[in-house]
Amino acid sequence: MRDVYVAGIGITTFTRLEYPLVEIASYASMMALKDAGVTEVDQIYVANMGAPRVNHQTALASAVADSLSLLPAGAAAIENGPASGAAAIKAGFQAVASGMDDVVLVTGVERMREVNNLEATDFVATLTHPLTEYIYGVTLPAHAAMFARLYMEKYGVTERHLAMVGVKNQNAALNNVWAHLQQGITLEGILDSPEAMTNNPYVAEPLRFFDACPVSDGGAAIILVSKEKAQELGRPMIRLSGLGQATDTHAVFEREEPTDLLAVRKAAKDAYEMSGLSPEEIDVAELHDAFTILEIAESEEVGFFPKGEGHIALEKGETALGGKIPINVGGGLKGRGHPVGATGVAQAWEIVTQLRGDGEKRQVEGAKTGLTLNFGGFGNNVVCLTFVRED
Amino acid sequence: MAREIYAYKCRLCGTMHYPFRMLCKGCKQNDFFEFDTVPLPKTGKLLTFTTVYNLPAQYEVATLGLGIVELENGMRMLGQLEIEEPEIGMAVKGSVEVVRKETYDDYYGMVFTAA
Ligand SMILES: [Zn+2]
Numbered sequence: 001m002r003d004v005y006v007a008g009i010g011i012t013t014f015t016r017l018e019y020p021l022v023e024i025a026s027y028a029s030m031m032a033l034k035d036a037g038v039t040e041v042d043q044i045y046v047a048n049m050g051a052p053r054v055n056h057q058t059a060l061a062s063a064v065a066d067s068l069s070l071l072p073a074g075a076a077a078i079e080n081g082p083a084s085g086a087a088a089i090k091a092g093f094q095a096v097a098s099g100m101d102d103v104v105l106v107t108g109v110e111r112m113r114e115v116n117n118l119e120a121t122d123f124v125a126t127l128t129h130p131l132t133e134y135i136y137g138v139t140l141p142a143h144a145a146m147f148a149r150l151y152m153e154k155y156g157v158t159e160r161h162l163a164m165v166g167v168k169n170q171n172a173a174l175n176n177v178w179a180h181l182q183q184g185i186t187l188e189g190i191l192d193s194p195e196a197m198t199n200n201p202y203v204a205e206p207l208r209f210f211d212a213c214p215v216s217d218g219g220a221a222i223i224l225v226s227k228e229k230a231q232e233l234g235r236p237m238i239r240l241s242g243l244g245q246a247t248d249t250h251a252v253f254e255r256e257e258p259t260d261l262l263a264v265r266k267a268a269k270d271a272y273e274m275s276g277l278s279p280e281e282i283d284v285a286e287l288h289d290a291f292t293i294l295e296i297a298e299s300e301e302v303g304f305f306p307k308g309e310g311h312i313a314l315e316k317g318e319t320a321l322g323g324k325i326p327i328n329v330g331g332g333l334k335g336r337g338h339p340v341g342a343t344g345v346a347q348a349w350e351i352v353t354q355l356r357g358d359g360e361k362r363q364v365e366g367a368k369t370g371l372t373l374n375f376g377g378f379g380n381n382v383v384c385l386t387f388v389r390e391d
Numbered sequence: 392m393a394r395e396i397y398a399y400k401c402r403l404c405g406t407m408h409y410p411f412r413m414l415c416k417g418c419k420q421n422d423f424f425e426f427d428t429v430p431l432p433k434t435g436k437l438l439t440f441t442t443v444y445n446l447p448a449q450y451e452v453a454t455l456g457l458g459i460v461e462l463e464n465g466m467r468m469l470g471q472l473e474i475e476e477p478e479i480g481m482a483v484k485g486s487v488e489v490v491r492k493e494t495y496d497d498y499y500g501m502v503f504t505a506a
Contacts, residue, residue: 117445118445118446118447121445121447122447125447129410131410131411132409132410132468132469133469135490135491135498135500136457136469136470136471136490136491136500137443137446137447137450137455137457137471137490137491138457138469139443139445139446139447141443141445142441142443142457145441145443146439146440146441146457146458146459147439149439149440149441149479150438150439153439153479201444202442202444203443203444203445204441204442204443204444204445205441205442206441207441250410251410251469252459252469253438253459253467253468253469254409254410254467258438258439258459
């Protein structure tokens with residue numbers, strides 16, 4: 001297997017975007033191509049979840065290839081729910097590692113704001129088990145809420161801990177010009193003040209409005225290349241060093257221990273093994289905080305903290321910028337936004353930015369290693385990636 | 392006759408499934424849909440729950456109670472709750488009712504109340 005490097009990255013602002021889906025994908029891709037200094041690619045993978053349903057467009061990768069004048073490169077779209085982004089990176093990795101391709105463009109994109117919020121929520125809910133979950137009206141916020149309640153009962157996590165994740169990540173987004181939410185929040189405003197229940201109502205008890213990520217449009221792209229190509233292009237040598245992917249039961253209620261996220265655990269274990277890294281050696285991480293409870297649970301399952309102690313580490317500031325393992329310093333899904341298909345690629349974008357030392361106000365000092373965790377379904381399809389800076 | 396929701400029991404190895412699997416998760420040998428249907432029990436205890444406020448358009452109610460129930464045979468299922476103040480561990484009993492209405496179809500599922 002050949003080593004695989006990230007030679008270029010690009011991103012659009014995550015917000016409500018009044019541009020066609022293909023243009024959003026193309027804009028992020030153009031930035032990545034320019035950053036890498038390439039005008040031709042062998043292969044294109046486009047990560048996207050909703051184009052056929054939300055944007056009435058199929059065969060998205062063909063459209064992106066043509067829009068970018070990258071013909072006759074191979075192109076295919078990858079739909080893997082909220083883990084589409086990292087799954088597309090995996091496909092790109094395999095293409096380069098196998099020796100089939102030298103330069104691969106991976107673009108993630110979503111334009112969810114073309115429909116209203118309830119339709120967007122319903123569209124995401126279609127990833128649940130059709131006969132035993134979806135028909136009951138289960139949404140992703142409902143799944144996260146039932147999971148959060150169990151976590152509270154078992155480990156002593158409180159609504160305050162959840163709010164602390166929200167405050168940390170939404171305020172971190174203020175240091176990221178591409179992030180969707182550009183408004184600072186405080187525990188006082190969303191939890192303690194008399195107006196808190198109005199500012200921050202329940203969406204699915206015990207989760208409130210500020211426990212969930214916003215519905216966003218946006219695109220992110222990276223260029224994966226062989227070692228020879230990376231050396232020739234002369235960008236900082238950031239190696240995609242580890243990769244793991246795992247699945248779990250479709251129906252969440254079937255899991256033996258419902259507070260375990262076994263697919264997260266397995267994906268991370270495989271990524272560590274492949275890269276030869278341990279959790280203690282990771283300098284900066286991007287976890288999939290679509291809901292605040294997930295950042296706490298994932299920080300345990302990827303091995304940063306023992307099970308049930310993620311919220312304690314959070315309290316101590318260990319997951320904030322300057323802490324032991326800074327998590328979601330660019331805002332995470334909560335602050336940056338969550339254009340579903342783009343998220344896994346945007347996480348890689350942030351880690352590469354960090355390892356290049358380009359994080360400016362949110363830079364984790366001296367970061368040489370990074371990890372991303374892209375959480376699909378409600379934990380039934382998870383991809384973990386590790387990145388290493390080589391000098 | 393009261394409506395039922397069924398689990399699927401593998402005729403080869405006896406493993407129970409809910410939801411249904413095309414291949415048995417126990418023996419992985421069952422290639423020919425050799426499953427017997429077994430009605431799920433209607434009583435159990437509440438494992439976790441939520442009240443949802445932002446509902447899909449088909450629901451003409453302000454809030455929806457949802458929960459995961461551990462049934463008396465140890466299997467679990469998700470259902471709607473019609474319980475004023477749900478609590479983890481409380482005893483519940485279910486009945487099969489319409490849980491989702493769409494233009495041409497009604498979908499049936501389990502609705503739990505306090506036992
Ligand atoms: Zn069997």
